[in-house]
Amino acid sequence: MGTGELWEYEVGTMIKLSNRLKLLASYVPQESIVADIGTDHGYLPVYLVLKGICPRAVAADINQGPLEAARSNILEHKASGLIELRLGNGLEVLQPGEVETIIIAGMGGGTIRDILTASPEVAGTVKRLILQPMADEMELRQYLLKSGWTLREEDLLLEDGRLYVVMVAERGHERVENPVLLELGPRLVEKKHPLLGLFIAKRKEKYHKILAGLAQSTLPEAREKAVGIRKKLQEIEGVEACL
Ligand SMILES: C[S@@+](CC[C@H](N)C(=O)[O-])C[C@H]1O[C@@H](n2cnc3c(N)ncnc32)[C@H](O)[C@@H]1O
Structure with missing residues (x-):
């Protein structure tokens, strides 16, 4: 997903990071400990720790292949001491209270919802969720608002002809009665996001x-x-x- 651009973090050392992943990174609070669930290539945690945004990170995936790709990227960029790799399903790889921010990107909204539902004890101790569903945004918003989350921020990004939706959720109470707002995104509508017309x-x-x-x-x-x-x-x- 995304053609990506080269990001230089050390003279002569480059990492490829798409604008989509950069946008996700921009919502990670400085100094927070992060878990990237379904990390695949592991680019995002590598960027976050090497940029000094996160002191450490967990990079997790349910499949061995992607986790090995992440391992080799982490080794290549000399970030092994800062990123822990974990093989497993969703949030099952985490202990309650272990991380402050969870990123789940590049999966369907239903899968993201199922991952959060399956581990309430972990999800319940997290301060911020950064989610980028590939579909079924409405179902995901409905789930978040019903489960004690508020939509702190929403964003849209156009990359390689595809529109990506980003949701940033934090603990809180919010009611959105109007189904069209749940479908289009209450924060996107409020701020008249420049890409909302295209969406x-x-x-x-x-x-x-x-x-x-x-x-x-x-x-x-x-x-x-x-x-x-x-x-x-x-x-x-x-x-x-x-x-
Ligand atoms: C399309 S990739 C997205 C990779 C990366 N998050 C991104 O946005 O570029 C989806 C990844 O999620 C992993 N995945 C799917 N279901 C998962 C689950 N329940 N728990 C952890 N990882 C999962 C897949 O193995 C795959 O590596």
Whole structure:
């Protein structure tokens, strides 16, 4: 994901970090101990410790292959003393209170939600979640707000023609009743994020494609589904009109 750019942290030593990963890094509080769950290549924890943003980090993945890729990157960039590698599922690799910030990026919103749900004792002791779902943002927002998190910040990034959504959650209480805000992102709508128009255009395109498919069917369920989608489109257009 992302073509990336070279980031120089020492004369002659380079690491590739995409703008997406850089954006995620920008939401990590200075001096916080971080866990990158589903780290894959391990670029993000390497950047965070070598930049001096984090004193140490946990880089975890459920699969051995990605963890080995992270190991070799960590070794190459001489960050072994600062990053601990852990093989395992989601937050099961962490002890409660062990880290202050958790990053989960590049997975579906449902998978991220399942990872958080499976380890309430770990998630409950974390100060900040930095999440970058590849899909199902609405479901993830719904879960966060129901589970004692507030959306501190949201961001959008366009890289290689793809729009990425970033959510920063902290402990707190927030109610968002309006489903269209849950779909588009309450913080993105509030600040009229410059990429929200593009996000809405892509979402509308997706719904129009679904409507075209449903129009081929004579089943009553298809008609009912189409009514729901038209209503969503109307609500989205209502937000669009205010941008
Ligand atoms: C698409 S990669 C994203 C890598 C990196 N986080 C990024 O954003 O560039 C997803 C990674 O998550 C790992 N993964 C998937 N499910 C996981 C889980 N339940 N626990 C830990 N890692 C998981 C996969 O093995 C894979 O390496």
